[in-house]
Amino acid sequence: MMPSSTTTRPRPLSPNVQIYRPQLTSVLSILNRVTGILLSACAVVLVVWLVAAAWGPRSYTAMQGAIASWIGQVVLFGATFAVFLHLCGGIRHLVWDSVRGFELRSIYISGWAVVAASVVLTVAAWIAGALMGG
Amino acid sequence: MDPPNIQNMRTPLARAIGFGSAKEGGGAWRAERVSAVALVPLMLWFVGSIIAHTGSDYVTFIIWLKTPLAAILMILFLFAAFYHTALGLQVVIEDYVHSQAKFRAIIAVRLGCCALATAGVVATLRVAMSG
Numbered sequence: 001m002m003p004s005s006t007t008t009r010p011r012p013l014s015p016n017v018q019i020y021r022p023q024l025t026s027v028l029s030i031l032n033r034v035t036g037i038l039l040s041a042c043a044v045v046l047v048v049w050l051v052a053a054a055w056g057p058r059s060y061t062a063m064q065g066a067i068a069s070w071i072g073q074v075v076l077f078g079a080t081f082a083v084f085l086h087l088c089g090g091i092r093h094l095v096w097d098s099v100r101g102f103e104l105r106s107i108y109i110s111g112w113a114v115v116a117a118s119v120v121l122t123v124a125a126w127i128a129g130a131l132m133g134g
Numbered sequence: 135m136d137p138p139n140i141q142n143m144r145t146p147l148a149r150a151i152g153f154g155s156a157k158e159g160g161g162a163w164r165a166e167r168v169s170a171v172a173l174v175p176l177m178l179w180f181v182g183s184i185i186a187h188t189g190s191d192y193v194t195f196i197i198w199l200k201t202p203l204a205a206i207l208m209i210l211f212l213f214a215a216f217y218h219t220a221l222g223l224q225v226v227i228e229d230y231v232h233s234q235a236k237f238r239a240i241i242a243v244r245l246g247c248c249a250l251a252t253a254g255v256v257a258t259l260r261v262a263m264s265g
Contacts, residue, residue, distance in 0.1 A: 033226060040219045047254040050208075053199065054257035057192040064192075080181075087177055090170050097167060125185055133189025 024111045032089040035082040042079045080125050084118040162221055169218040176211040196261055205262035209255050216251035220244050 020026075052063040066072050092110050095101050101110055183204070187195055198204050223243045231239055 036219075036222045037226065040223055043215055043219055044250060046215075047212075047250045047257070050254050050257040050261075053192075053195065054260040060192045060195070083177065083181060087174065091174065094167065094170060125181060128185045129188040132185060132187075 024115075025107060028089060028111050028114060031085060032093070035086040035089070038079070038082045039086055042082070077122075077126065081118060081122045084121040084125075085114070088114040088117045088121075162224070166218065166221040166225075169214050169221065172210075172214045173218055176207065176214055179207055180211050199258065199261045200264075202262075205258055208258045212251050212254040212258070216247040216254075220247040223247075 049063055049067075052059040067076060092101075092114055095110070101107065183198075187198065190198070199208065220243055224240050227236060227239045227243065
């Protein structure tokens with residue numbers, strides 16, 4: 001039985017995101033979740049790609065053709081950035097899980113480090129890909 | 135503090151017991167972290183491998199996936215990635231879906247991740263084992 005007293009008192013509400021000024025902390029928090037959901041979709045593409053390779057040269061070549069198209073390249077670039085943002089953000093979370101880096105200054109330093117590392121790694125990955133003959 | 139309630143003589147502790155932790159909530163949280171730790175090197179290996187095969191044709195790619203190291207790491211990557219995906223999506227569902235659809239959605243995510251991981255592993259093994 002729920003005590004009747006709790007139903008009469010309205011519970012406090014979270015601030016509405018529409019009127020809340022975005023901060024690095026909150027933006028990175030939601031981006032970690034958004035990139036996680038996007039990477040779930042990328043994982044489906046990975047399986048399709050592996051199945052295409054197992055199926056034979058024709059399906060694999062068709063898959064490679066789709067990836068090489070301009071829309072495929074845009075999606076792949078977005079996926080690369082999502083991978084690195086989620087990876088770096090995930091490492092930041094693992095550090096927090098060890099009860100470290102919770103001071104406001106540390107949180108902002110690690111936050112900007114995640115943004116910088118993700119951008120640098122994404123650009124580096126694509127330069128390396130171009131050098132490999134993409 | 136709740137206003138005094140004459141009709142309910144039970145103590146605040148007695149009322150709280152039964153609504154709290156099931157003592158098992160840490161399991162999924164820990165599994166998400168363990169799979170995350172495994173995914174750090176596996177994801178770096180995967181991205182590096184994809185970059186290395188940017189210009190590769192079908193035969194070059196198949197020869198690479200036939201090497202034991204590549205096949206083993208690809209299968210480990212699939213297991214870790216889909217385990218982590220199932221746990222992560224479950225948290226998202228639990229945060230935003232509060233109706234009866236919550237359990238259906240979680241079950242759909244789990245079954246989908248199991249099916250996709252199996253398909254990926256079988257495809258990798260098929261390439262690795264083919265003559």
